[in-house]
Amino acid sequence: MAEIYAVFQYKGPASKGEETYQYIFGTWLPDSDFLLDNKPHFEIMGDQYKNEDPDSEEELWIPIKKR
Secondary structure: OOOEEEEEEEEOOHHHHHHHHHHHHHHHHHHOOEEEOOOOOEEEOOOOOOOOOOOOEEEEEEEEEEO
């Protein structure tokens, strides 16, 4: 079976990223057709990542599986 990830774009300072994770795990995931899968979570911080800059961007990869 192929691994499935939900990918979220986050824009803002790194210190505010927790709010996005709260939304993902507290709202999006419970309201979706998916469950959290027991696989690694990761972030991709490319050229647009600037730590505390409000224009900083990164991708949040969350492993999921069908309910």
